[in-house]
Amino acid sequence: MTNRSELTAIILAGGKSSRMGEDKALILIQGVPLLQRIYKIAEDCAATVYVVTPWEQRYQHILPPNCQFIKEAPLFAGPLIGFAQGLAQVQTDWVLLLACDLPKLRVEALQEWANQLDDVRTSAIATLAHHIKGWEPLCGFYRRSCLPDLNEYINQGGRSFQQWLNQHPVQVLPLTEPGMLFNCNTPDDLANLN
Ligand SMILES: Nc1nc2c(ncn2[C@@H]2O[C@H](COP(=O)(O)OP(=O)(O)OP(=O)(O)O)[C@@H](O)[C@H]2O)c(=O)[nH]1
Ligand SMILES: [Mg+2]
Structure with missing residues (x-):
């Protein structure tokens, strides 16, 4: 059983949102900015939450005052580099990585997964959902030791x-609700949300 205090969350919010045409982190879903929604979920799972972004000021007003930003450089280096910069700050054995x-x-689904982290075999650097095209890298758990x-x-x-993941053992997370990882990348995705 992994407690909230034993888990850190990293949220990546530094993408180009080029397909959406506007910053995805700020899009309102039922009146709530998407990043704020993800942050609340992360906070319920992990005692420490980092938001990796070059745009701290853009998001400050939608996140709690104690939110910890990690300012990444250079701009648009990609999610893998953003993750590595966040992971360098992590003090817990496990980290929950989330896209925004x-x-x-x-x-509830994330907490259920978090409760199973003690059972992940020690050789696995991460535990992630898997689909036909490969791993779901941006919603799952990594060991800090993979840094x-x-x-x-x-x-x-x-x-x-x-x-990177294909070079290492990764344990499959059972995805009972595949819709949960729906990725909102385009205006059409947004329109089809409900
Ligand atoms: N910190 C950080 N996050 C990133 C970076 N690139 C992508 N992300 C995040 O990774 C997640 C997945 O991003 P994608 O859906 O692939 O797309 P995107 O780059 O935001 O948008 P597109 O330009 O449409 O591909 C989102 O949460 C992005 O904010 C980056 O360079 N730095
Ligand atoms: Mg995406």
């Missing part, structure tokens, strides 16, 4: 979560 564009995320290897992969020029 998951409007159907359910806190040196991740940095080495990045230093060698690697930028792909899938490629």
Whole structure:
């Protein structure tokens, strides 16, 4: 059983949102900005929450005053580098990584997963849902201890979560509600939400 105090969450909010045409983090879903919604869920799962973004000021007003930002550089280096910068701050053995564009995320499902972290085999660097195209890297759990290897992969020029994950044992998370990981990338995705 992994307590909230034993888990850190990292939310990535530094993407281009080029397909959406406006910042996805600020899009209102039932009146609530998407990043605020994800932050609340993260907070319910993890005692410490980091938001990795170059735009702290843009999001300050929708997040609690004690929110911890990690200002990434350079701009648009991609999610893998944003994750590595966040992971460098993490003090707990496990970290929950979340994208900011998951409007159907359910806190109960994440907590259920978090409760199973003690059972993940020690060789696995992460535990993630899996689908036909590969891993779901932006909603799942990583061991803090994967950081040196991740940095080495990045230093060698690697930028792909899938490629990095395929080099290591990863344990499958049972995804009982596949709709939960619905990724809101385009105006059409947004229109089809309900
Ligand atoms: N911190 C950080 N987050 C990123 C970066 N690139 C993507 N993300 C985040 O990763 C998650 C998934 O991003 P994507 O859905 O692939 O897309 P995006 O880059 O925001 O948008 P597109 O330009 O439409 O691909 C979102 O939460 C993004 O904010 C980055 O360079 N830095
Ligand atoms: Mg996306």
